[in-house]
Amino acid sequence: MNAAPLSSLPTPCLLLDEARMRRNVARMAGHVHGLGPALRPHVKTGKSIPIALAMCGGAPGPITVSTLAEAEACFAAGFRDVLYAVGLPPNKLPAVQALRARGCDLIVLVDNVDAARAIAACRTAIPTLLEIDSDDHRAGVRPGAAELLAIAAVLRDGAELRGVLTHAGGSYDCRTAAELTAMAAQERAAVVAAAERLRAAGHRCPVVSIGSTPTATFARDLRGVTEVRVGVYVFMDLVMAGLGVCSLDDLALSVLVSVIGHQRDKHWLVTDGGWMALSRDRGTSGHVHDRAYGLVCDASGRPLGDLVVAQTNQEHGLIARADGAPFDLNRFPVGTLLRVLPIHACATAAQHEGYHVLHGDAVSAWWPRCRGW
Ligand SMILES: Cc1ncc(COP(=O)(O)O)c(C=O)c1O
Structure with missing residues (x-):
């Protein structure tokens, strides 16, 4: 496409400053890798293959998706290692199984025994993360809850417990750098505690996954965490600027x-x-x-x-x-x-x-x- 002036576009329309996007991607990658974990960018913000590729450094890598439609589109574009990070209801299992049968290493998420039972009943060792509630914000089980071990026990027979995941969405309600730093520490502490509890009960728990753009930005110590999922950092916005996450x-x-x-x-x-x-x-x-x-x-x-x-x-x-x-x-x-x-x-x-x-x-x-x- 030849470069065209803005005046040639129909309005309203969406503009993306590619240089700023690439700068945001590079800054977050440097920060997270500097603390140790791998990056598993969340493609739900961009929902676009060129953006997903840019978030992965130019070639398909591990990604997080928020819909099976994103998983399909990314798989078609060459992404294999895909985490579907919304709790899985049984009615989506056929689509999950079909994608996995075609070669996509699709990982799913649960936070209750019923969903875990449906996954285990497939008997196809679907890799599953257990969602941990680190901030009373949304879904997940608390690291000390009885359900944690109950869900893991169900998954052991027929599925594969791949690890634990949390998303400290409560970070969007923080107002100061001190609150954000504390929320980042709380997010890490909760998910690491859950992983340790599972291991102590005899489960393998190789993946310890955290992520929100505010907590990732303010994290200073990610020991025990294996991967960070971040999404909105790719574009940033006025909420992030208001939180002091970006300018x-x-x-x-x-x-x-x-x-x-x-x-x-x-x-x-x-x-x-x-x-x-x-x-x-x-x-x-x-x-x-x-x-x-x-x-x-x-x-x-x-x-x-x-x-x-x-x-x-x-x-x-x-x-x-x-x-x-x-x-x-x-x-x-x-x-x-x-x-x-x-x-x-x-x-x-x-x-x-x-x-x-x-x-x-x-x-x-x-x-x-x-x-x-
Ligand atoms: C499960 C999960 N992980 C990671 C993220 C990424 O959060 P953010 O867009 O703040 O980076 C989200 C965002 O909603 C999410 O739902």
């Missing part, structure tokens, strides 16, 4: 929108970038800098002070100053192109079919996203 200059994703009108008495610019293009994520609502539905930049990606997308309808975005104060609307005539930095990159990217890949201000490629479950 605004690291944000690789933006949504290109056009000004379609003005509401002068209300001090609003009206654009064609509503929630269909941005998502409705309000992840910065508790932050010092609440960016509403996104921070507004000029067409080159430079933030325009504190202009934010203050409100969204399906296909309309209303841009205002974060404090509601007047600003010079005449600087933005109808047709002006603006870029909106995402609150939560995974949610914003999910609204689009693919990425217009940017080098500087020119578009050099189109990378499709994988969809569905």
Whole structure:
């Protein structure tokens, strides 16, 4: 594809600054490898083969997926070592078995005896991780819970207990570097304790898997951990910037929108970038800098002070100053192109079919996203 100017794109559309993405990938790889574990990037943020390859250093490597559709797409592109990191219900077992029969080393996840029984009943030694709850955030069993050993005992007969996994999603609710550092230590301590308990009971537990972008970034000691799963670091977003995980200059994703009108008495610019293009994520609502539905930049990606997308309808975005104060609307005539930095990159990217890949201000490629479950 020949490089094309931004003005040739339909709006709204998704832009990806490839240089920033590669810088984010290299920084996280250096940090994690420096602490010892392997990286098993989570491809759920990008859901795109060129991005998955970039996260693995250029060639297929171990990855994490959030849907079997991602597993299928990545397997077709040459990835073999794939962890499906959402608890497995029995109705997905036929699809898991089919992928494994075709040569994909698909690993699955459970946190209850019922799901473990269904996997064990297949009698095909499906490699299975046991999900540990390290922060009371979502799923998983506590490292000291009776279920831990009960699930392992069920898996022993018919499946293969590959190890333990946790995701400290509670890190997104931290507010200070000290809290994030403590959450990273808590994540490691919980999963290592679970692994030790399983080993003491006679189980093999080769894999000890952790990961969220905030905890991985703030981790200082990963002894006992074998792999780190990180996803949103590839693009970064305003939630990560608000947590101090990155700076605004690291944000690789933006949504290109056009000004379609003005509401002068209300001090609003009206654009064609509503929630269909941005998502409705309000992840910065508790932050010092609440960016509403996104921070507004000029067409080159430079933030325009504190202009934010203050409100969204399906296909309309209303841009205002974060404090509601007047600003010079005449600087933005109808047709002006603006870029909106995402609150939560995974949610914003999910609204689009693919990425217009940017080098500087020119578009050099189109990378499709994988969809569905
Ligand atoms: C199981 C699991 N592992 C890893 C991740 C990666 O987290 P992050 O996007 O913060 O890097 C997620 C994200 O939701 C997840 O659900």
